[in-house]
Amino acid sequence: MEKTKNQLPKSLTGIHGLDEITGGGLPTGRPTLVCGGAGCGKTLLAMEFLVRGATQFNEPGVIMSFEETAQELSQNIASLGFDLDELVKQKKIFVDYVYVERSEIEETGEYDLEGLFIRLGHAIDTVQAKRVVLDTIETLFSGFSNTLILRAELRRLFRWLKNKGVTTIITGERGDGTLTRQGLEEYVSDCVIFLDQRVNDQITTRRLRVVKYRGSIHGTNEYPYLITENGISLLPITSLILDQIVSTERVSTGISGLDDMMGGKGFFRGSSVLISGTAGSGKSSISAHYANAAGQRGERVLYFSFEESQSQIVRNMRSIGIDLEQWVNKGNLRFHMTRPTLYGMELHLSKMVEEIISFKPTSAIIDPVTSFLAIADEKDAKSLFLRLVDFLKSNQITSLFTSLTAGGAILEATEVGISSLIDTWLLLRDLEGNGERNRALYLIKSRGMAHSNQVREFRLTDHGAELVNVYVGPKGVLTGSARLVQEEQDKAAQLAQYQEISQQQTELERNRKTIEAKITALRSELEAEQAKVEMNIKQAQTRDALLALERGTMATNRQTD
Numbered sequence: 001m002e003k004t005k006n007q008l009p010k011s012l013t014g015i016h017g018l019d020e021i022t023g024g025g026l027p028t029g030r031p032t033l034v035c036g037g038a039g040c041g042k043t044l045l046a047m048e049f050l051v052r053g054a055t056q057f058n059e060p061g062v063i064m065s066f067e068e069t070a071q072e073l074s075q076n077i078a079s080l081g082f083d084l085d086e087l088v089k090q091k092k093i094f095v096d097y098v099y100v101e102r103s104e105i106e107e108t109g110e111y112d113l114e115g116l117f118i119r120l121g122h123a124i125d126t127v128q129a130k131r132v133v134l135d136t137i138e139t140l141f142s143g144f145s146n147t148l149i150l151r152a153e154l155r156r157l158f159r160w161l162k163n164k165g166v167t168t169i170i171t172g173e174r175g176d177g178t179l180t181r182q183g184l185e186e187y188v189s190d191c192v193i194f195l196d197q198r199v200n201d202q203i204t205t206r207r208l209r210v211v212k213y214r215g216s217i218h219g220t221n222e223y224p225y226l227i228t229e230n231g232i233s234l235l236p237i238t239s240l241i242l243d244q245i246v247s248t249e250r251v252s253t254g255i256s257g258l259d260d261m262m263g264g265k266g267f268f269r270g271s272s273v274l275i276s277g278t279a280g281s282g283k284s285s286i287s288a289h290y291a292n293a294a295g296q297r298g299e300r301v302l303y304f305s306f307e308e309s310q311s312q313i314v315r316n317m318r319s320i321g322i323d324l325e326q327w328v329n330k331g332n333l334r335f336h337m338t339r340p341t342l343y344g345m346e347l348h349l350s351k352m353v354e355e356i357i358s359f360k361p362t363s364a365i366i367d368p369v370t371s372f373l374a375i376a377d378e379k380d381a382k383s384l385f386l387r388l389v390d391f392l393k394s395n396q397i398t399s400l401f402t403s404l405t406a407g408g409a410i411l412e413a414t415e416v417g418i419s420s421l422i423d424t425w426l427l428l429r430d431l432e433g434n435g436e437r438n439r440a441l442y443l444i445k446s447r448g449m450a451h452s453n454q455v456r457e458f459r460l461t462d463h464g465a466e467l468v469n470v471y472v473g474p475k476g477v478l479t480g481s482a483r484l485v486q487e488e489q490d491k492a493a494q495l496a497q498y499q500e501i502s503q504q505q506t507e508l509e510r511n512r513k514t515i516e517a518k519i520t521a522l523r524s525e526l527e528a529e530q531a532k533v534e535m536n537i538k539q540a541q542t543r544d545a546l547l548a549l550e551r552g553t554m555a556t557n558r559q560t561d
Contacts, residue, residue, distance in 0.1 A: 008215040011059070011131070011167045014052030015045065017234025021210060021219040027190050029165045030214075031158045035172040036195030040206060041227050042171040044080065045195070046133040047073065048231045049169055051082045053131045054092035061131035062094045062123040062166075066139035070095040080231045094123045113153060116140070117160055124164060132161065132168040154188050190214045196222075205344050208234060224383075226350045233350060244393045246270060251363075251398060254293030255286065257467025258426075261443050261452040267424055268448060269362075270396040272389050274419060276403040277428030281439055282458055283402040284308075285465055286426065287365045288317040288324060290400055294363050295327035302361040303335045304352060306371040310335040321463040334359050340371045345384050348372070353391060364392060368402040389421050423447045428458060441467060 010024040019025050026032045026049070034042050050061040065073060073095060074084040087093040096119065124132065134140075161168045170189070192211040197204065207222040225234045250265035259266045267273055275283045291301045305313060313335070314325050327333035336355050343351065356364060366388075372381045385401070392399040401422070419425055425444040430437045439458040443451050456467040 010216070011053070012057060013049045014056050015048055015232050015234070017223065017225070018208075018232070021208075021223060021234065022191075022213065023216055023218055026167055026169070027214070027216070028167050029162060030190040031161050031168040031170055032191040032193065033170050033172055033189035034193045034195065035174055037174045037197060040195040040197040041225075041232060042195060043068070043073075043135050044077065044227060045193075045232050046135055046169040046171055047077045047082070047084075048080065050093060050131055050133050051077070051084070051087065052231075053167075054087055059130035059167075060092050060094075060127040061133065062096065062120070062127065062129045063133045063135065064096045064098060064120055064123065065135045066098050067136060069097045079229065080227075081229060082231075091127050094127045094129065096120075096123050113157055113160075116157075121164070124166060129166060132164075132166045134168065134170045136171045136173060138173050151188070158188050195225075205346055224346045226346050228347075228350055228354070230354075233353075244270075244390070245396070247396060251297070252293045253286070254289035254291075255465050255467065257456060258286075258441070261454070261456065261467070262424075262446055263450055265449075267398060267446075269398055270393060271398060271423040271447075272393065272421065273398070273400045273424045273426070274403060274422040275400060275426045275428065276405050276419075278405050278430055281428035281430060282460055282465065283404075283428060284313070284367055285317070285320055285460055286428075287367055287400050287402060288313070288320075288322050289465055290363070291324060291327065291333055291365060292322050295324075295330070295332045299332065299362040300359060301327070301333050301363045301365065302355060302359050303333060303365045303367070304355075305335060305337045305367050306340050307368065309337055319462070320460050320465065334361075340374050345372065345376050345380055349384050349388060352388065356392070356395070356397065361397060363398040363400070365400045366402070367400075368404050370404040386421055419444075 009028040010022070010026060011028045012019050012025040013022075034045055036042050047063065050063055053059040053061050063073065068076070070084075070088075077084055084093065084095070088095055098116070098119070120132070123129065189212075191213045194209045194211050196207045196209070198207070199205075206225050206227070208225045209222045210218045210220065223234050225232055247269040249269040250262075250267065251269050252259055252266040253262075275286050277283050287303075291303060294301045303313075308316075310328075314328075317324050324333060328335070334355075336352070338348070338351070340348070352366075369381070369385060372384065376384070389399065422445075424446040427442040427444050429440055429442070431440050439460075441456045441458040443453070445451075454469070456469065459466045459468065
């Protein structure tokens with residue numbers, strides 16, 4: 001990370017999400033206070049900061065513990081996959097356990113920390129430490145009630161750490177109405193991180209908040225975090241930047257009619273798709289078609305099911321001609337089945353992300369998202385799926401979410417309220433009429449592509465799903481048997497019309513021939529009359545010629561006489 005001339009130097013923690021919230025890590029060469037109640041993970045966060053510094057950033061560290069021995073620390077963080085003993089052997093981490101007996105501490109005006117400084121300084125010099133953890137500070141000052149002495153010694157300790165130039169985490173226990181028991185540490189610390197563990201409706205969640213950060217902007221919201229076998233993980237909403245790279249590649253839905261509604265090409269790769277509808281409308285069937293099509297393309301699909309087992313889904317999809325088991329056997333399809341009530345929301349998210357990272361799918365199916373309303377309200381559920389959608393998009397994973405719409409609810413809305421996060425939204429609904437219920441599919445939206453605004457009847461057959469045109473007439477939209485009856489009536493009416501036209505054409509042809517015969521007869525009569533007239537003309541001309549000849553002969557004879 002590039003630093004401007006006036007930007008506060010920071011040290012990356014290596015903890016997923018925390019570096020995003022803090023804008024690059026903890027203040028370099030300054031103390032940070034990590035406080036919270038019992039069991040919230042203060043020591044684990046501090047130790048992960050130390051271990052990742054040694055293993056990822058080549059920054060050796062020192063842990064000075066006032067409560068846990070080196071053996072206890074090693075055993076505790078082994079659950080996170082960290083081998084503390086090996087790091088100690090490699091001189092990347094120095095572990096120092098300091099036993100403090102509270103009854104032996106006397107409060108006097110001359111109390112100081114010179115012995116601690118000597119011991120801590122030796123540890124820092126031994127491994128050339130860049131990072132230090134003090135766990136926990138209450139033990140060190142537990143016998144003091146004079147706030148003036150306590151504040152002076154705290155300032156002295158923090159100043160000494162700054163002078164050594166080490167990036168330090170100091171853990172502290174939560175007080176009664178204050179962040180720490182003494183209520184002073186937060187004021188002399190450059191950065192304060194507060195960890196909280198709470199239980200709502202028998203579900204435990206953990207939250208992290210950066211209370212202050214001198215000289216730096218930072219995220220100020222509460223961010224959920226998890227403690228898993230891979231360490232502490234945060235995925236805050238406000239740290240996610242809308243900079244995902246999008247693809248123009250299209251992938252088939254597995255249903256030709258649905259592809260046709262999107263220009264014959266299907267979804268954008270890496271986009272998010274929501275399939276919502278009432279129970280039995282065919283949401284899982286569309287998901288299965290997509291999984292089958294992805295398997296045929298040789299791609300990997302991760303199917304998260306929160307209501308049905310793998311065998312049940314495989315069996316049910318065989319009824320519509322889809323064999324998902326073949327893709328499971330080939331390694332192209334993996335099922336992850338859990339009940340929503342098994343974990344809290346954050347642990348569910350963590351498990352899903354771990355599965356995605358492990359399997360590396362090109363597509364993911366989450367069926368259904370509304371199951372999580374059993375363990376969280378709409379706000380928390382939307383928060384979870386916002387982070388999941390962004391994670392999937394950032395990894396170019398095409399995601400299909402199914403959402404159950406309760407009967408009587410507004411269909412063009414989702415129970416979880418994630419429709420605004422979605423690129424393509426398919427709505428399935430039941431149309432009742434003529435004594436039956438039939439399915440219809442609407443393409444509510446599909447960002448970035450031309451798509452059909454037509455309603456299609458959605459049918460499930462033994463050879464897969466089909467989309468057919470609905471009948472729209474004076475009586476409205478007809479589906480099912482009503483559409484078939486109307487289509488037959490239309491065919492019969494069309495046939496009758498064709499027959500009538502054919503009869504008219506035959507009659508016209510007969511009339512044409514009759515008229516043509518009459519015209520031929522009249523033409524023959526005309527020709528006979530014309531021939532008769534021409535003959536009369538010729539006869540008249542012959543008589544005139546004979547008369548003229550006779551007159552000439554007669555004139556000649558008279559002259560002779």
